[in-house]
Amino acid sequence: MADKAWSLSDEQRAETVSRVAQNIESLAFSRGIEVNDAEARSIANAVEKKAYTTASVEATTTTGFRPHEEALKSYARKLAALVLDKVKAGSGKAQQGEASTDSTELDLVGDREFLTAELASEALAPLLATGSAITKVKLSTKSFGRDAAEVAAKAIANVASSLEHADLSDIIAGRPEAEALEAMRIICGALAQVQLRSLNLSDNALGEKGVRACAAAISGQAGLQRLAFQNVGCSIRACQAVAELMQHSGELRALHLYNNMSDDEGAIAIAQILSRAPIMEDFRMASSRVGAEGGIALAQGLSAGSSLLKLDLSDNPMTAEVAPALADALRSQDSLQVLNLNDVALGDEGIESIAEALPANLVELHLALNEVTAEGTASLAAALGRLGRLQVLGLRENELENDGAAAVAAAVARLPQLRVLDLAQNQIGRIGAVALAKAVAGCAQLERLDLDENQISEGGVDQLTEILERAGLCKALSLEDNDPDADEEGDDGEEEGEERGGADIDDLAAALANKAQI
Known part of the structure; x- marks a missing residue:
């Protein structure tokens, strides 16, 4: 294991940018795409910055640092992938995920990217602008560390009076646990000053620690209408933490949990929220290992109201034992339009x-x-x-x-x-x-x-x-x-394997690493 963080000198990075620009021009020419020197240089600068940030994050582990050669390969491969994406797209002018043209919404969904403070400032410029009145923000696919999270918190504070919808799904991918939790704590701390109508924390590796790191964004939201914790490792204790923090559920209309490890005890905790949510319209707790005991608790919790429009309890081993309680709950849901009970035995x-x-x-x-x-x-x-x-x-x-x-x-x-x-x-x-x-x-x-x-x-x-x-x-x-x-005994047929691509990226990555002499 290396004894210090991986890095490249300014000279090495500048040489890499020059080499990447040359490759962009060559690849573009071979595809009949016109890219002049200035455009190639601009694209090269942008992709190198992203690749360097990615490699720097991946070089840090929970126990130290990866060897220089491993980080270098990650850097070169990311460079190659970004270059090919830009050339195939026919234009590399967009350096960030395509933001919505709606002046009240900022959507960063696009290529996965590790944000530095500088990149976060660029991506969140519409939020940071004086007089910004954005009501909805989606930060998904951009990975925030501590520095980037501080910028995000500043941006959220700037629109605290107008912001209503915050989608924080998939914003800590690839970060070490301590840094990921701190980033969530910083961003959610800023949301404590916002009166949210919807909050999406899905696709983040949260667990109980992560849920509690988001406490400031959950516990004080008296008017919250929609909350999602899908694919977040919502274990029994994590579900209990959600129930503990979600005390203001009187306005809650949608609660989504999916692909978690909640089991019966976790479902019982979530049922406590349902019992305090009389106008619930859309409840999903699918693929969460909920058995009969948890299913019965959920059904009883749903009986607190009669406004359900959608109910999804699919892919849980509830068995026929849950049916009487669930039937009792359904009898009062005259407005129910969508019922998903796939794979509940x-x-x-x-x-x-x-x-x-x-x-x-x-x-x-x-x-x-x-x-x-x-x-x-x-x-x-x-x-x-x-x-x-x-x-x-x-x-x-x-x-x-x-x-x-x-x-x-x-x-x-x-x-x-x-x-x-x-x-x-x-x-x-x-x-x-x-x-x-x-x-x-x-x-x-x-x-x-x-x-x-x-x-x-x-x-x-x-x-x-x-x-x-x-x-x-x-x-x-x-x-x-x-x-x-x-x-008759049939023929099971032939299985067809999938061919895996990636040769172009591997070849270009090797070329970039060698030519840049790093």
Whole structure:
């Protein structure tokens, strides 16, 4: 391990810029793009600055510094990637992510970039401008360290009276933990002086420490309406921290958690917030390892209000045990339009409980991967008759077979607004497929009938295709990987590998490192 931070001298960096400018001109010429010396030099300066910042950040680890050669390779490869991106785009004049042209919004989403204080000042210039009245800021894909965070805090303070929406998703990528936490603390500290309506902290490696680093932006927001903690490592303790900090939830209308490790105890903590959010409209806690106990707590928390428009509890092992509590919650949600219960292991028993409680105004219903058989489908089909506004019905990867498909077909015939019907991977044969085709033939707005990976014979394929062609809906049919000989031992087919690119970047990186003699 090297004993000091990686760096290059001003002379080495200047020589690199010269070499990069030459490469830009050569690459541009080979692609028929006109780039003069001044433009090439300007592009070279910009990409070198970004590459150097990236390498400097990556050279620092939690235990010391990476060897000079490793940091140098990172620098050269980043340079190469940036150069190729600029040349392929046909212009390298934009040195930052494209900001919104709306004078009330600043959106930095673009190429991933490690910001220094100088680069942060350039990127946040609209926020720092005298008299700025920006109401919405999105800093995603730009990585903030301590120095850049100080600039961001100053910029936020300058628009404290007008700012309402702060999207801080994905703003500490690649930073050492201590620096990342400090950056979040600095930026969120500035938000304590702002009356926010929405706050997005998704896609940051937060955990409990990170959540508490954001405390100033959460705890005092009495008027907060939307809050997101998606893909942040929201463990049990992190969820408990969110519940502790989020005391003012009376105005909360949307709470999103996704791809976390919350488990039942974490869900129980989040349920405390729901019980204090009577006008909740949009709740998502998907892919968070929530079981029956946590699911029941969430359902009970949601029962505190009756304003839900969207509910997503997908990809959680809740099982049929959660169904009675969830059904009780659904009975009071007359305005619910989107319900996503994909992959929650409801089974036939759970589906039967949920079906009779489905609100009549549903527009989308997602029940994929729930081990539903024809028996459970019978109850669901009876309930579908009440859902005259339904546009999307997803039952992918269940076990409906022909009888279940026929039951769905009978219900679908009473859904005039249906746009999407997904019954892929359901062991459906010719009889079920033809019944479905006849049912959707009367759905003038149908955009997609997905019967991929079923067991429809060749004669069945011809028959349902003919029915859909007569109805003018043949383009809506998706029938990939169908197995017409399901009763025979089939051929699993050949797997195709993906070719990986990157040769151009590797070659250019090597050339830049060698030619610059660094």
